[in-house]
Amino acid sequence: MDSGTIVEWRVHPGDTVHRGDIVAVVDTDKADIDVEVFDDGVVEELLVDPGVEVAVGTPLARITGAGATVAPAAPAPQAAQVVEAPAEPTPVPVPSPRAGADTDRVRASPRARRLAAARGIDLHRVRGSGQRGAVVAADLERAPAEPVPAPAAGPSGRRSDAERQASMRRAIGELMARSKREIPHYHLATTVDLQTAVDWLSTVNGDRPVTERLLPAALLLKAVALAAVEVPEVNGSWLDDGFQPATAVHLGVAVALRGGGLVAPALHGADTLTLDELMAGLRDLVTRARSGRLTGSEMADPTLTVTNLGDQGAEEVLGVIYPPQVALVGFGRILERPVAVDGMLAVHSTVRASLAADHRVTDGHEGSRFLAVLDRLLQTPEDLR
Amino acid sequence: MTALTPSDARALLARLLARIAPEVDLADIGPDETLQEAADLDSMDFLNLMTAVYEEIGVEVPERDYPALSTIDGFAVYMAAATADPGS
Numbered sequence: 001m002d003s004g005t006i007v008e009w010r011v012h013p014g015d016t017v018h019r020g021d022i023v024a025v026v027d028t029d030k031a032d033i034d035v036e037v038f039d040d041g042v043v044e045e046l047l048v049d050p051g052v053e054v055a056v057g058t059p060l061a062r063i064t065g066a067g068a069t070v071a072p073a074a075p076a077p078q079a080a081q082v083v084e085a086p087a088e089p090t091p092v093p094v095p096s097p098r099a100g101a102d103t104d105r106v107r108a109s110p111r112a113r114r115l116a117a118a119r120g121i122d123l124h125r126v127r128g129s130g131q132r133g134a135v136v137a138a139d140l141e142r143a144p145a146e147p148v149p150a151p152a153a154g155p156s157g158r159r160s161d162a163e164r165q166a167s168m169r170r171a172i173g174e175l176m177a178r179s180k181r182e183i184p185h186y187h188l189a190t191t192v193d194l195q196t197a198v199d200w201l202s203t204v205n206g207d208r209p210v211t212e213r214l215l216p217a218a219l220l221l222k223a224v225a226l227a228a229v230e231v232p233e234v235n236g237s238w239l240d241d242g243f244q245p246a247t248a249v250h251l252g253v254a255v256a257l258r259g260g261g262l263v264a265p266a267l268h269g270a271d272t273l274t275l276d277e278l279m280a281g282l283r284d285l286v287t288r289a290r291s292g293r294l295t296g297s298e299m300a301d302p303t304l305t306v307t308n309l310g311d312q313g314a315e316e317v318l319g320v321i322y323p324p325q326v327a328l329v330g331f332g333r334i335l336e337r338p339v340a341v342d343g344m345l346a347v348h349s350t351v352r353a354s355l356a357a358d359h360r361v362t363d364g365h366e367g368s369r370f371l372a373v374l375d376r377l378l379q380t381p382e383d384l385r
Numbered sequence: 386m387t388a389l390t391p392s393d394a395r396a397l398l399a400r401l402l403a404r405i406a407p408e409v410d411l412a413d414i415g416p417d418e419t420l421q422e423a424a425d426l427d428s429m430d431f432l433n434l435m436t437a438v439y440e441e442i443g444v445e446v447p448e449r450d451y452p453a454l455s456t457i458d459g460f461a462v463y464m465a466a467a468t469a470d471p472g473s
Contacts, residue, residue: 202448202449205448206447206448206449209439209445210432210435210436210438210439210445210446211436211439213432213448215428215429215432216428217428217429256427258406258408258425259408282429283429283432286429310427310428310429311421311427311428311431312421312422312425312426312427
């Protein structure tokens with residue numbers, strides 16, 4: 001992604017904003033991204049009009065600190081911060097048709113999608129007034145509510161799907177080529193016995209309604225997050241010729257999109273979440289990734305990525321690191337394998353866990369330690385709550 | 386709860402699956418093919434399917450019964466039985 005187009009401003013000059021507020025929606029040709037503001041302040045000026053395409057990194061708005069509104073003098077330049085067009089951290093998500101009619105490849109802002117879903121409006125039937133015909137929230141105010149028909153499997157929008165697919169494939173290719181060119185990878189893998197974890201999960205889930213059940217993926221992610229706290233050399237970024245350890249564990253979760261492609265948005269502060277919170281966060285993140293409703297910071301700030309091939313996957317994955325991160329953890333499908341237990345042969349649920357890591361930061365010794373910690377944590381699943 | 390016939394249950398499955406995997410046509414999947422494999426459903430998709438079943442018809446499928454629902458026929462038979470028996 002080199003450029004983006006403002007689809008919609010959510011704020012106006014004079015508005016007070018707080019860290020994390022969504023101030024704009026940017027169309028990146030592959031997906032709409034919500035742009036967040038990173039500090040509290042007051043919007044002084046919007047620098048880019050909707051519909052104008054700008055390069056990544058271009059200042060979009062000037063926002064002054066809260067103090068500046070009190071002082072009548074012109075704000076000092078250093079007091080102003082700018083919101084920049086989001087840089088691309090990971091392959092960009094393609095809004096996938098997976099989630100149903102409202103996301104079936106109609107150009108629309110995330111807010112318009114949410115409104116459409118809430119009001120039962122089929123976006124196919126709304127004339128968009130935004131950039132390149134994108135449906136924006138204002139268009140929906142004019143549209144009558146109607147029942148959503150079953151998603152059509154017809155050819156409508158196919159062309160645009162194909163284009164987005166192609167451009168996502170290119171984006172993944174470019175990022176992975178850069179990773180392979182710049183990062184001296186090494187790979188380690190080990191078999192982790194998951195019998196205790198699987199038994200524990202089935203006991204816990206046995207008492208729970210379907211809406212509150214846990215998946216093994218949640219347990220694996222929590223264990224990775226805690227292992228990254230114990231072995232912090234895998235959690236952070238390679239920037240300016242040096243390793244910058246991260247202060248929090250924002251786990252990038254690789255989500256495969258129906259129809260191809262993947263995206264790896266962040267599950268923020270995964271080490272601090274309870275297992276239930278993590279599961280809810282994972283469910284929400286996967287749903288939004290597949291319907292193209294991720295925020296800029298989710299796209300931008302994973303500190304360590306996990307790829308989990310799931311039930312239909314291969315036995316093992318040796319991953320490629322997402323720059324500027326320095327490691328990637330991979331899980332194959334959970335499989336029953338013969339294992340030796342106290343000198344006897346037994347059949348247990350197991351998983352092949354792997355680590356791809358950056359030799360500029362760690363070597364096999366620390367990498368092995370990470371996998372050993374991960375293994376140890378997964379043997380006491382009740383402590384991962 | 387009104388009892389579902391196996392054909393009602395198939396229609397229900399088609400409707401719910403359309404939300405999770407819109408590009409999959411149930412008619413293309415054989416009655417005894419593994420649903421997860423044929424429709425490329427991961428464990429999150431399957432959990433979402435079970436959640437949708439609960440929300441639509443109030444049937445709570447315990448995890449231990451998941452294997453019985455891994456084909457279209459299995460799903461139909463299970464749902465017909467679950468809605469016919471007031472105790473389930």
